Amino acid sequence: MMVLLPILVLAFVVAVTASASVGTMKMRLGQGKTGLWMLKGYLILLGVSMMVSVFLPSETTASMDEERTNSKQPSEASIPMLIAEGEVDEVNGNHLVKEWSFELPDHELRLESSMEIGTGPDIFIEKTPQVKGKIHASYYRSPIYVDGLKVQEEFKPTLNMNQDTLTVRVQNPVNVDYQMFTSEFPFTQFSGKRGDRGRGTHIDWGEEAVSAVYIQVPAGTEINGENGNYHLIDPAS
């Protein structure tokens, strides 16, 4: 019977509102244009809202099938593993989230990382003759899907360069809020999408640990980092 309680409360609210308004309709007979004007005004408001909503910044999530396809791709080699083996080109291009480039006047780089151990991305540094007088950093992450929509853009570390010190900072934890608009019950009843309603658990994290910062520094750069906060890529090994 507890199921009926919200229905009864709802019925009471609507009954009071409706009867308060409808109950006076006889008195307004012949002069009661208010209702019609309210309806016209409301229709205009709905029409304007419909047009405005088209221009609101929004993303459309993928269907459940698409989501499954996205999230259940054949297992790829892990990003850190590929980078550690010097095969950065093999990393899926969709996993590249952000790139940075900083000047490095001297052949010395001090690396500081501001993150709890085990919560941030692995940092890989490669000495390469391809970059000169600067460092180039890239952040790779396996995608996070919210109901099929790739949202990993929101989850990236902050990189700052101050003279010869590069700081990799991860806000911990990163909180992201989304407003998700779903279809109403009459519109899902016949579409076969009813199962999608209340799809709160469909946040696909991929593999959370699968993220990495890959930094290219000029060959011959001396790197000073805190103990174990980075991995030096040695393609020769």
Add this chain to the structure above:
Amino acid sequence: MGKGAWMMYSADVSTAGVIKKQISYKWRAYISVFTSLVVIQLLGVLFSLNGTGMSSSGGRSYNIQVEYYNADIIMIFTIFWGFITALLLTTKAYREDDFAFVTNRMSGTLSTILYLWIISSIAGFTASLSGYLLKVVVFLFTSQEILNSTGAGGAGVYLMGLVSLILTIFMFAGFGYAVGMIVQWNKMFVILLPVLVIGLLFSLEKAGYSLDQFFFQFLFSEQSFWLFLIKSTAVSAAAYLSAFLISNRLEVKQ
């Protein structure tokens, strides 16, 4: 054309004419039902601002919170509005409006049913668009990026949804109309009816036959649009027919 046939034709025209006039009269006389409709739908928008649900998922370093919104509450409010509005139309003051015209009980009831169908259609249409208003209001309050779920889309799905919503409002208006007639027949039912209904639901639930199983699943779990159309039309017809039969008894009683 024989004289009998002409008279029948003439009578048909006059019945249709009277119904048309009654609908027109009811439209003008009860125009403030739209005030309550607008107020209730705006109230629904207000209640919907809390969202219909929330989902939170976190990892070691990330937290994603998704607030779900839709216009379900607005539509449910509108369905109840249909029920209450129809119920109020059965009160004696409104029923006697029919006698402003040369009429009979049949044309009076038919005009009321058609009037309820018209206002149910308007209410269903505005409710179906209220989701856009909700979206704009939510954006104004939060200014955050909106994710649209592709749960259902396309003109066909919208049309089927709209028709089913209108039918649902009309069906509940039928319940309201029938309940109102029962109460008008005997005022004792003001107390008796809720007791009977709640008692019956309670007994059925205890016996393992829930309202959900027998009513909501029967109608709202139906995934075939045409079957839903048949079921809801049949339930509505039963409600309006009951109301009509009771209104006939009401006339006899008076």
